[in-house]
Amino acid sequence: MTDPARRRRRSAPVVAAAVLAATLVGSLVLAVTFGPAELTFGEVWASIGGHLGLGESPLSRLRDGIVWELRLPRVLTAACVGAGLAICGAVMQALTRNPLADPYLLGLSSGASLGAVAVLLLGVSVLLPAAAFAGALAALVLTLLLASAMGRITPTRTILAGLAVSSLASAVTSFVIFWSATGDSYREILGWLLGSLSGARWPAVAIAATAVVVVGLPLVAGGRVLDAFAFGDTSAAALGIEVQRTRWIMLGATALLTGALVAVSGSIGFVGLILPHAVRLVFGPGHRALLPLSALVGAVFLVWADTLARTLFDPRELPVGIVTAMVGAPVFAALLLRRRSMA
Template sequence: MTGTRPGSRLRYPALLGGLVLVLLAAALAGLALGSVRIPAGQVLDIVTGAAEPGPYRAIVLDVRLPRVVLGAVTGAGLAVIGTVLQALVRNPLADPFLLGVSSGASAGAVAVIVLGVGAGAATTVALPAAAFAGALTALVLVYALARRAGSLTGGRLVLAGVAVSYVLSALTSLILVTSARAEHVQEVLHWTLGGLGGARWDMLALPAAALTLGTLVLITLARPLDLLLVGEEGATVLGLDTGRFRAAVFVLASLLTGVLVAYSGAIGFVGLMVPHAARMVVGAAHRTLLPVAALGGAAFLVLADLAARTVAAPQDIPVGVLTALTGGPFFLWMLRGRGARAEGGPA
C-alpha cells in the first residue's frame, strides 16, 4: 500500500499531478502537430476562446480536439479494464485484446454496420449494444474454456483467448465477405485495426460517461479486487463471494469494452502494458493503481495516435497497428520473464 512508506501520501498526489501534466502536454502536442502544424500558443488561444476566427479554428476544434478526447477516454478505459481483468484472473498477461474481448466487441459492431441494423439514433444505440454483447460472449467463452481444461492458469487463459479471438476474427471476415456492399470494407477496417480518425463531438458523450461511471464503480470495489490477489480460497475466507463478484465485474468490464470498441475499434495491448507499468510505480493496491493506470493509459494512447498520424504523414496509420508493434514485443518479454521465474533462473 502507498501509505506504508514514509512520505508516500505526499508522493502519490504529486504522481497524479505529474500524470495530469503529461496528459495535458500530450493533448497540446496532439492539437498542434499533424499535416498542418499550428503554434502551441495559437492552439491554446483557440481552445480558450481568446483567438479570433481563422483557418486553424476548425482544424483544432472540429477535427483534432474530438480525436484527442476520444483517444484519452479510450486509453484510460482500456488501461482500467486491463488492470481489473488481471486481478480477476490473477494473471498480469490478461488484456481485453489478448482475451478476445476486443475481438468479440468488434464482431458485434461489424455485424451492426454490415447488416444495417437501425439508422440514425437506432444505430447509435445498436452499435455499443452489439459490441457489449460480443465482448461479454467472448469473455464468458474464454473463461469457460480455460476453467474446463483444469485449474485456471495464465497459459490456458491466453491460449483460450487467442483461440476465441481467431474464431471471432474469422466470423468478422465472413460477415464482411458475404456482404453485398463493397463500401463496408473501409468501415470494417476501422474496427479491426483500431482508429480514432472518425471522432466527432456527437459520439463522445457515451464513452466518456461509461469511463467515468465504470472507473468510479471499480474504485469502490478496490478492496475485493485486492482480496482476489491473495487467492480464491483466501478471498473466500475473508468474506468475498468470488463467483458472484467475478461475474459482476466481468459484465462491467465487457460493457465498458463494448462501448469503447464501438467508437474506436479494437486497439490492442494498452490494457497489458499500462497496468504493468503503473503497478511497478505504485504497487498492486487498486485504490491507488486504478487512477494511475487511467491517466497513464490516456496519455499513452493520445501520444500513440499522434505518432500514427505523423510518422507517415499525410497518411493516417491506424493507431491499433502502432500499439500492436509496441505491445507484441512487450508481451513476449513478459512471457520470457514469467518463464524464467517458473524455472527458477534466468531464461
C-alpha cells in the same frame, strides 16, 4: 523501514499521479498542434477558451474548426479510450489471476468487430457504435452461457469459453468480409478492425467519457476489493467479500466499459495488457495505486500513439492499433525479461 522512508513510499503514487495528470493536460493540448495545418499552443488554448465562454477566439473559422471539430475530439477520445482500456486490463488480471489477461479476454473485441463489420457492409455506418456495443454484449452473454453449461462458473472456464466465442466470432467476421466486402469497403473495415480514431467527433467523446466516468471510476474505487482477490478466493471470503457476486459484477462492468470503448475506437491491442504491468513494476501490486496510475498512463500513451498514427506518414494515416502493437510488443518483451532477471 524507517518512518521517513515509509512516508516517501506512501507519497510516491500521489506525486506520480499529480505529475501524470499535468502531463496528460499538456499532452492533450500539445497533440492538437500536430497536423498538416500547423497550430501553436496559444492558438489551441484560445480556441478552447472561446468555446468555453472564456473570451473570443482569435482564430479564423477554418482554423477554429480544425481545433474544435476535428483534432480536440479525437485527442479527448484517445485519452478516454486509453484510460478505460488500462483500467479494464488491470481489473481483468486481478479477477482472473492471469497476468496475460486483457480487456478483450471474454470475446468482447471479436463480438464488437462482428457487429461493426455487419453495419459497415450494410452501408449504415451511423449505427456502428451501437452495433459494436451490441456485439460485445452478445459475446459476453454467450461466453457466460457456455461457461455455465460446463458447470459452476469459474475464472478458468470463463476464459476458455471466451476464447471459444472469440474464435467463432472472428471466423464469422472473416467469412462475412470475404463473401460480401467489395471495393473501398475492405479499407474501411480493415481500419476499424485494427483500431482507428479517425472518425472520432464529440459524440464519440461523450460515449467514451461517460463510460469511463460511470463504469471506470467505480472500478478504480474497488482497489481494496481487488487487493483481497490477489490472495485467492478463500482469503477474500475470509475478509467478508462475497467472492462470486463481486467477481461477476466487476467482470460485467469491465465488459460494459470495454464494449463502449471498442464501439468508438475499434480493437486497440496491448494498452490493457502492457500498461498495468509497467505501472505494477514501478509502484507495486497494490490496486489502490495501480488502477488510477494505469488509467493516467493509458490516457497519455494512447494520445501520443494516435498522434503518431495520424502524423508519422502524413498524408497517409495508420490505424492506431498498428502503432500500439509496434510499441507494445517490444516493451512487453522487455518487461518479461526484466521480471525474469528479478526472479
